[in-house]
Amino acid sequence: xxxxxxxxxxxxxxxxxxxxxxxxxxxxxxxxxxxxxxxxxxxxxxxxxxxxxxxxxxxxxxxxxxxxxxxxxxxxxxxxxxxxxxxxxxxxxxxxxxxxxxxxxxxxxxxxxxxxxxxxxxxxxxxxxxxxxxxxxxxxxxxxxxxxxxxxxxxxxxxxxxxxxxxxxxxxxxxxxxxxxxxxxxxxxxxxxxxxxx
Amino acid sequence: xxxxxxxxxxxxxxxxxxxxxxxxxxxxxxxxxxxxxxxxxxxxxxxxxxxxxxxxxxxxxxxxxxxxxxxxxxxxxxxxxxxxxxxxxxxxxxxxxxxxxxxxxxxxxxxxxxxxxxxxxxxxxxxxxxxxxxxxxxxxxxxxxxxxxxxxxxxxxxxxxxxxxxxxxxxxxxxxxxxxxxxxxxxxxxxxxxxxxx
DNA sequence: CTCATTTTTGAACGTTGTTCATTTTTAACT
DNA sequence: AGTTAAAAATGAACAACGTTCAAAAATGAG
Numbered sequence: 011x012x013x014x015x016x017x018x019x020x021x022x023x024x025x026x027x028x029x030x031x032x033x034x035x036x037x038x039x040x041x042x043x044x045x046x047x048x049x050x051x052x053x054x055x056x057x058x059x060x061x062x063x064x065x066x067x068x069x070x071x072x073x074x075x076x077x078x079x080x081x082x083x084x085x086x087x088x089x090x091x092x093x094x095x096x097x098x099x100x101x102x103x104x105x106x107x108x109x110x111x112x113x114x115x116x117x118x119x120x121x122x123x124x125x126x127x128x129x130x131x132x133x134x135x136x137x138x139x140x141x142x143x144x145x146x147x148x149x150x151x152x153x154x155x156x157x158x159x160x161x162x163x164x165x166x167x168x169x170x171x172x173x174x175x176x177x178x179x180x181x182x183x184x185x186x187x188x189x190x191x192x193x194x195x196x197x198x199x200x201x202x203x204x205x206x207x208x
Numbered sequence: 209x210x211x212x213x214x215x216x217x218x219x220x221x222x223x224x225x226x227x228x229x230x231x232x233x234x235x236x237x238x239x240x241x242x243x244x245x246x247x248x249x250x251x252x253x254x255x256x257x258x259x260x261x262x263x264x265x266x267x268x269x270x271x272x273x274x275x276x277x278x279x280x281x282x283x284x285x286x287x288x289x290x291x292x293x294x295x296x297x298x299x300x301x302x303x304x305x306x307x308x309x310x311x312x313x314x315x316x317x318x319x320x321x322x323x324x325x326x327x328x329x330x331x332x333x334x335x336x337x338x339x340x341x342x343x344x345x346x347x348x349x350x351x352x353x354x355x356x357x358x359x360x361x362x363x364x365x366x367x368x369x370x371x372x373x374x375x376x377x378x379x380x381x382x383x384x385x386x387x388x389x390x391x392x393x394x395x396x397x398x399x400x401x402x403x404x405x406x
Numbered sequence: 407c408t409c410a411t412t413t414t415t416g417a418a419c420g421t422t423g424t425t426c427a428t429t430t431t432t433a434a435c436t
Numbered sequence: 437a438g439t440t441a442a443a444a445a446t447g448a449a450c451a452a453c454g455t456t457c458a459a460a461a462a463t464g465a466g
Contacts, residue, residue, distance in 0.1 A: 018413085018414095018462095019413085022414095037324075038324075040321055040323075040324070041324055043452090043453075043454090044453080044454060044455080045452095045453085045454090053414085053415095054414060054415045054416060055415080055416065055417095055454095055455090056414070056415060056416065056455085056456075056457085057413090057414065057415075058454095058455095059454090059455065059456075060413070060414075064454075064455075065454070065455095120379070120381070121319075121321075123238055123319075125238075126235075126236075126238070126239055129380070130380070130381070135381075135382065135383065138381065138382050139382075141382075142382065163385060163389060163393060164393070164396075166376075166382060166385075166393075167373050167393040167396070167397055169376075170372040170373040170375070170376040170377070171369035171370075171372050171373055171397060172369075172372070173372050173376065174368040174369050174370070174371050174372015174373065174375060174376075175365050175368040175369055175372065177368070177372060177375075178364075178367075178368040178371065178372075179368070181318070182327065182328070183318070183328070183333075183336065184333065184336050184337075184339075184340065184364060185333065187361060187364075191361060195361065195362070195364075195365040198362075198365070198406045199365060199369060201406065202400065202401065202404040202406065203400065206400040206404075208396045208399065208400065216431095216432095216444080216445095217444080220444095220445090241421090241422075241423090242422080242423055242424080243421095243422085243423090251445085251446095252445060252446045252447060253423095253424090253446080253447065254424085254425080254426085254445070254446055254447065255444085255445060255446075256423095256424095257423090257424065257425075258444065258445070262423075262424075263423070263424095407466105408465100408466085409464100409465100409466095410463105410464100410465095410466105411462100411463080411464090411465100412461105412462080412463070412464100413460100413461080413462070413463080414459105414460080414461070414462080415457105415458105415459085415460070415461085416457105416458105416459100416460105417456105417457095417458095417459100418455105418456085418457085418458100419454105419455085419456075419457100420453105420454095420455090420456100421452105421453080421454090421455105422451100422452080422453065422454095423450105423451095423452090423453100424449105424450085424451090424452105425448105425449085425450075425451100426446105426447105426448095426449085426450100427446105427447105427448095427449100428445100428446080428447095428448100429444100429445080429446070429447105430443100430444080430445070430446085431442105431443080431444070431445080432441105432442085432443070432444085433440100433441100433442090433443100434439105434440090434441090434442100435438105435439085435440090435441105436437105436438085436439080436440105
């Protein structure tokens with residue numbers, strides 16, 4: 011049997027992650043406060059620092075959960091046998107809709123920065139890999155002479171391109187465009203990339 | 209003749225912008241401190257708030273200067289009569305090199321967020337327009353049936369795509385790639401976009 | 407039940423951005 | 437030049453933040 015000590019600690023950790031996720035979802039990463047998290051989790055302020063090194067550690071776990079959500083969403087949006095045009099289109103639109111539906115959680119994935127000198131831990135970097143894999147699979151069939159690594163790099167490029175369009179739109183930089191136009195542009199870009207030959 | 213009052217105020221404003229620019233360039237937006245800016249500008253802490261509403265106002269002016277620098281760099285990178293492939297390639301590579309050379313100032317352009325509820329002032333949003341214009345000019349020749357606005361939207365999409373690739377790389381998300389590979393990927397993407405027909 | 411150990415707590419600390427009463431500077435007017 | 441009201445500069449003080457830590461509460465082995 012697991013001791014009451016460890017049980018309570020894991021419970022606190024889970025409550026903190028839930029509270030932090032909700033607060034980021036509701037108010038965005040920039041308005042996140044350690045005191046708000048502790049209060050919503052029903053814990054003392056100091057408790058947060060008995061589970062995580064600092065706020066960044068907690069945010070990393072929230073982002074980890076968001077990535078898992080995103081992975082599920084994207085996985086159910088595609089069928090492995092579909093043509094590359096259809097797969098790119100489905101992935102891009104599913105990504106766009108996820109970003110729109112969970113704007114703050116999605117933004118936190120890319121807005122969050124580690125403090126000076128500290129880099130993102132390896133276990134969290136690795137969690138991004140599925141995004142590349144999703145694109146690399148159909149792309150490999152279009153790059154039969156390329157190495158596995160080159161396909162992965164190209165997949166990363168294509169993801170970053172679509173991500174950039176969505177990101178710059180939702181950030182409200184430049185003059186804003188309507189969601190309908192954004193969806194159209196994403197559709198066009200996904201088509202261009204799917205049909206491309208370098 | 210202009211009064212000593214106004215002269216000194218403008219001088220203070222200029223010194224603050226220079227100091228803030230240098231500090232962002234050296235240490236990045238995240239490590240920017242109001243006290244450091246005032247000290248480097250040779251001013252009292254409170255002086256900052258007699259010229260700008262808050263730190264965000266000052267950062268906006270720094271970003272304004274960075275955009276002007278970027279505009280000069282990109283303008284000298286292209287020739288108006290060149291083919292679209294060459295123009296897209298030159299612009300993309302010049303943009304990449306600017307981002308690499310002034311990484312922190314360039315990052316600040318996109319990392320900076322206004323406080324809750326406050327939106328970026330119109331005069332600063334308008335300063336981004338040249339980026340779209342640079343791409344829209346050659347693109348219009350490839351979209352003869354499209355309206356001026358549709359061309360601008362597509363130009364924005366293409367910029368965002370290239371920007372996304374550079375942005376995600378320099379942020380160090382996912383597994384990093386070397387500058388050479390990044391340059392290759394940017395070259396490939398610029399070619400794909402230049403040759404695209406939707 | 408006892409009590410040494412672990413966990414939880416929230417007051418306190420150092421560091422932020424911002425404000426404001428005070429001092430200093432400016433320039434219009436005798 | 438001297439006077440003085442207005443403007444500007446100053447830096448101590450304030451509120452709010454992330455983080456720490458001495459003290460209190462909870463735990464579980466004997």
